Amino acid sequence: MxxxxxxxxxxxxxxxDADDAELLRAVDREGSLNRAADELGRSYSRAHQRLTALEDALGPLVTRQRGGSGGGGSELTDEARAVLARFERLRAEFTGTAEVEETVLSGRVVAREGELATVETSAGRVRALAPEADTDAVQVAVRADAVTLHAPEDAPAEAATSARNRFAGTVSAIDAGEQVARVLVDASADATLSALVTASSVEKLDLRAGSEVVASFKATATRASPGEDW
Amino acid sequence: MxxxxxxxxxxxxxxxDADDAELLRAVDREGSLNRAADELGRSYSRAHQRLTALEDALGPLVTRQRGGSGGGGSELTDEARAVLARFERLRAEFTGTAEVEETVLSGRVVAREGELATVETSAGRVRALAPEADTDAVQVAVRADAVTLHAPEDAPAEAATSARNRFAGTVSAIDAGEQVARVLVDASADATLSALVTASSVEKLDLRAGSEVVASFKATATRASPGEDW
DNA sequence: CAGGGTTATGTCTGAGAGGGAACAACGGTC
DNA sequence: GACCGTTGTTCCCTCTCAGACATAACCCTG
Incomplete structure (x- = not known):
């Protein structure tokens, strides 16, 4: 799942949406809405209908040429390229959150100031963003790409960094990939943080199984959601 | 937009999906699939059909009681609660990425090792995850909740942290909210990073307009996507 | 043993999206 | 001036999905 x-x-x-982005990119490649629809296996009439609907809301997306040599064609406007770039960025961001591993800690909210909560978990107290909820039982998710590792002797002082969560631990395993490694850090007896770091970080910090490290992550990058243990 | x-x-x-989660929660509240569908304004037959389809894939989600005192009813299984919790966590994560501000830097890929790229931007060189692309022109997005601020005199050494991106700058503005503040950091003449930090971090670091800070963020939390400037 | 609210199942109907086809308008090219 | 491939516009058909309605099966309660 x-x-x-x-x-x-x-x-x-x-x-x-993604279909619209695909359509615009096809128009860009083919130079014609007709061929674009054909390439995508979509009907021209619907593609045209969709395009005009999009233009009603977003402004001109293609410059049309009806008749002429080759019969005419359509080209993307700068606005269309801007929308495409924006969409691509959004998709990259979402792909990241969908694929990145996260460590989930079950816990209970012990204090709360507005949207910021302090949650008691098996790893210790964690500060996290938490929407108002009707229950104290929450699960705290920490994205592996949000966990920063430090050499213990050179970890920043509590008051010198904006990372509000900070746990000393030992590296239990390193899953080395091509350029990115997944580092498992035991923060307590039954809480293992997963951190995604570059291979060069593994080298510079001289990380290996058994290394002592300090793992930190920001409260604003940590989200609590209502949910019982399971 | x-x-x-x-x-x-x-x-x-x-x-x-979200509709399914809503249905399960309604069953949990009402104790009956019938009343749940009614409460949501959905037809019972479709709700039942959907539920059995979900159960075919996910395993038993409700325990059914047909007949009996009150006519019967349905209750969520532990598996259903687990799926709900998982979904809720996912939604919280996605809501975060949809709502959080990000600073976008246009740049060009100047080096690449596998999925990791070095991008030349107006703020300087940035290390980022970048999917293979046919163009060097990329835009680099940095989530505001991924940027950690440090006191300049106590910022960790380059080799002592796994944050591969690091820029010294001055605070140009602070947008203080209830418990969370948005800090704008001028990293260069025309590159302003936005960082989301807690109010207590603002206080501990004694941040104000004009403060010198060091902003750092991880390469694995930074994503490049193809796209021209605009 | 009837009552009642539920689960379980199937059919009809309507709304919406999309494909396919037809046709007019257009304007360089031959 | 005919030709051609495009854009622009319209109509109809199909497919899918959800609501609505009807009906059977179920089993504890009184």
């Missing part, structure tokens, strides 16, 4: 998503940009009642 | 998304858990051909 894995995570999936569809993302879109909403503007003026229309949702620009 | 803002970001939207729908998320789901995929398993065995079925996609557990």
């Amino acid at each position: 894995d995570a999936g998503f569809e993302t879109h940009l909403r503007a003026d009642g229309v949702e620009f | 803002d970001a939207g998304f729908e998320t789901h858990l995929r398993a065995d051909g079925v996609e557990f």
